[in-house]
Amino acid sequence: MKERILNLLKELRWSEDLSDKLTVTTFHSWAYKLLKELEGDKAPGVIDEVDANVLFKEALRLSNIDLRKGRGLFKEISRIRQDFPVFEPRNKDLRTAYFFYKGLLSRYGVVDFDDLMLRIAELFRDKDVLQQIGKRWSYILVDEFQDVNRVQFELVKALSTNHVTIIGDPDQSIYSFRGADSGSIRRFITEFPDAEVITLDIAYRCHQEILDSGSAVLGHSECKARTIRSNKGKGPKIVVKGFKNPDQEAKWIAETVESLTGAMSFEAINFSRSNVPNDEYRLPEIAVLLRVHSLKNPIEKAFLRKGIPFRETKGRSPMENDDVRAVSRLMRIVMDENAQFHKSRLIMEKGLTEKDIESCVSAWKKGDKREAIRLLGADPENMLLKIFLKGLESNDVEEIALQFKSDVDLLGIDLECVNLMTMHSAKGLEFPVVFIPRCEEDVVPLKGGDEDEERRLFYVALTRAEKMVYITYCFENKGKSKFIKSFPKEAYLDEIVLPVRTKKKKKRPKQGSLF
Numbered sequence: 001m002k003e004r005i006l007n008l009l010k011e012l013r014w015s016e017d018l019s020d021k022l023t024v025t026t027f028h029s030w031a032y033k034l035l036k037e038l039e040g041d042k043a044p045g046v047i048d049e050v051d052a053n054v055l056f057k058e059a060l061r062l063s064n065i066d067l068r069k070g071r072g073l074f075k076e077i078s079r080i081r082q083d084f085p086v087f088e089p090r091n092k093d094l095r096t097a098y099f100f101y102k103g104l105l106s107r108y109g110v111v112d113f114d115d116l117m118l119r120i121a122e123l124f125r126d127k128d129v130l131q132q133i134g135k136r137w138s139y140i141l142v143d144e145f146q147d148v149n150r151v152q153f154e155l156v157k158a159l160s161t162n163h164v165t166i167i168g169d170p171d172q173s174i175y176s177f178r179g180a181d182s183g184s185i186r187r188f189i190t191e192f193p194d195a196e197v198i199t200l201d202i203a204y205r206c207h208q209e210i211l212d213s214g215s216a217v218l219g220h221s222e223c224k225a226r227t228i229r230s231n232k233g234k235g236p237k238i239v240v241k242g243f244k245n246p247d248q249e250a251k252w253i254a255e256t257v258e259s260l261t262g263a264m265s266f267e268a269i270n271f272s273r274s275n276v277p278n279d280e281y282r283l284p285e286i287a288v289l290l291r292v293h294s295l296k297n298p299i300e301k302a303f304l305r306k307g308i309p310f311r312e313t314k315g316r317s318p319m320e321n322d323d324v325r326a327v328s329r330l331m332r333i334v335m336d337e338n339a340q341f342h343k344s345r346l347i348m349e350k351g352l353t354e355k356d357i358e359s360c361v362s363a364w365k366k367g368d369k370r371e372a373i374r375l376l377g378a379d380p381e382n383m384l385l386k387i388f389l390k391g392l393e394s395n396d397v398e399e400i401a402l403q404f405k406s407d408v409d410l411l412g413i414d415l416e417c418v419n420l421m422t423m424h425s426a427k428g429l430e431f432p433v434v435f436i437p438r439c440e441e442d443v444v445p446l447k448g449g450d451e452d453e454e455r456r457l458f459y460v461a462l463t464r465a466e467k468m469v470y471i472t473y474c475f476e477n478k479g480k481s482k483f484i485k486s487f488p489k490e491a492y493l494d495e496i497v498l499p500v501r502t503k504k505k506k507k508r509p510k511q512g513s514l515f
C-alpha cells in the first residue's frame with residue numbers, strides 16, 4: 001500500500017520524497033510497535049485469535065465452566081474489551097472466565113488483539129506519552145472508519161490534535177459481530193462538529209444498475225438509500241437465475257465461467273452465451289462470493305469437474321497454515337527462551353518434546369534454517385512458509401503476523417484462477433465479474449443475523465463488480481431472497497432455469513423366443 005501511495009505521489013509530481021515520513025499500518029501493527037517502543041523488552045508477545053481461543057478454553061477448564069458455553073462467553077469478553085471504557089462483566093460465569101483468562105495471558109506474558117489496543121489506550125492516559133507520540137505525525141488518515149471499535153475510536157480521538165481525516169462508508173459496516181461500531185462515523189461527526197464532511201457520491205467501479213440495486217437493498221435498513229451516480233453510466237443488467245438445487249446452480253456457474261473465459265471444451269461451445277457479454281475474461285477477474293464458507297462444496301465440485309482452476313480465499317491469516325504457525329512459534333522461542341505458551345503449543349501441535357524444541361532452536365541459531373524446519377516437522381517447500389521466511393528477513397515475527405491478515409496480502413490476488421471467497425473477505429476488492437450464489441431466504445439474509453448488517457454485507461458483495469453480476473438461488477430451498485425482490489425492475493434480468501429432463505429410454509420390446 002505504501003508503495004502504491006508513493007507511486008501515485010510520483011505520478012502527481014509531488015516534489016517531496018515522503019518515503020521516510022509516511023507510515024502505512026494497521027491499528028494492531030501500529031499498537032504493537034508502540035508497545036515495544038514504550039515497554040522495551042518487557043513488552044508482551046501478541047497472540048492471534050486462534051491462540052486466544054486455545055487459552056480461553058484453558059481458562060474455562062480452570063474455572064470449571066462447561067466448555068460448550070465457551071464460544072458465547074469468549075465473544076462476550078471480546079465485546080467487553082472493545083468497548084470504551086471497559087466495564088466489568090455482571091454475569092458470574094463471564095466474570096470467572098475473564099478472571100482466569102486474564103491470569104493466563106499474564107502468566108504466559110502475552111496479549112491478545114483486544115488487549116493490545118487497550119494497553120495503548122491505557123498508555124495514552126499519560127499526557128506526556130500522548131504528546132510524545134502524537135507529535136510524530138502531522139496528518140493522520142484512518143481508512144475504513146466504519147469498522148473501528150470503540151477503543152480504536154478513542155485512540156483516534158486522543159490523537160485529534162493532529163489533522164485527522166477519517167474515510168469510510170457506513171453502508172459497508174459489516175463487522176459488528178467482531179466488535180466494530182457501525183455508528184462510528186456518525187459519532188465522529190457528532191464529537192467533532194467542526195469537521196468538514198465531504199460526501200463522495202460518484203462511483204468509479206460499478207455501473208448504475210449495480211449501484212441502484214445496492215441502494216434499493218439498503219433502502220430498507222436504517223442507513224436508507226443513497227443516490228450514488230456511476231461515472232460509467234449504464235451497463236449490463238444484473239443476471240438473476242433460479243435453479244432447482246445447489247448442484248444445478250453450481251453446474252451453471254461453472255459453465256458460465258467457462259464461457260466467459262473463452263474455454264473451448266465441447267460443453268462450453270454448446271452452452272448458450274446469451275447472458276454473457278462478448279468480452280473474454282481471465283480467470284482471476286472472476287469472483288464467486290459466498291455468504292458462508294460452508295456453501296462452497298457444490299461449486300468446488302463443479303469447477304473440479306470442468307477443470308477450472310480456483311483459489312479458495314478463506315479470509316484467514318497465513319499464520320493459520322500449520323507450517324507457518326510452527327515456524328512462527330519457533331521464532332518466538334528463539335527470541336525469548338521463556339516463551340512458554342508457544343513451547344507448550346509446539347509440544348501439543350507437533351508432538352515434539354522439550355529436547356526436540358531445543359534442537360530446533362539450536363539449528364536455527366546456527367543458521368541451519370532448513371534443518372530447524374525439518375526438525376519441527378514442517379515442509380521447507382511450502383510456498384506460504386517461503387514467503388513468511390522472506391518476510392522475516394526484514395520484519396520480526398509479530399510484525400508479519402499482524403501485517404498480513406490474509407493470504408491475499410501475501411500472495412497477491414492475481415493467480416491464474418477463479419477466486420472463491422466469502423462476502424466478508426471480498427471487502428475492499430474488485431473484480432470485473434462477480435457471482436453471488438445461494439441468494440435465497442435464510443442464506444441471504446442469513447437466518448439469525450442482524451438484518452441491517454446483512455443488507456450492508458449484500459451491498460458490499462454487489463459493489464465488488466466492475467461489470468457483470470450473476471446472482472443465483474435455488475427454489476428447492478426457501479426461494480429467492482427478498483433482497484433481490486427489491487431491485488429496480490429495469491436493473492436486472494430474472495429467469496428460472498428448469499432442469500433439463502433427460503428422456504427416459506423406451507423399454508425395448510422383448511423379443512419372444514423363437515423356440
Ligand SMILES: Nc1ncnc2c1ncn2[C@@H]1O[C@H](COP(=O)(O)OP(=O)(O)OP(=O)(O)O)[C@@H](O)[C@H]1O
Nearest residue numbers: 169172200203204205206427428429430460463464
Ligand atoms: N477519481 C477517480 N477516477 C477514476 N477512477 C477512480 C477514481 N477514484 C477511484 N477510482 C477507481 O474506482 C475504484 C474504486 O475505488 P476505491 O477502491 O478507492 O474505492 P473505495 O471507496 O475504497 O471502494 P470500496 O470501499 O467499495 O471497496 C477503483 O478501481 C479505483 O481505481
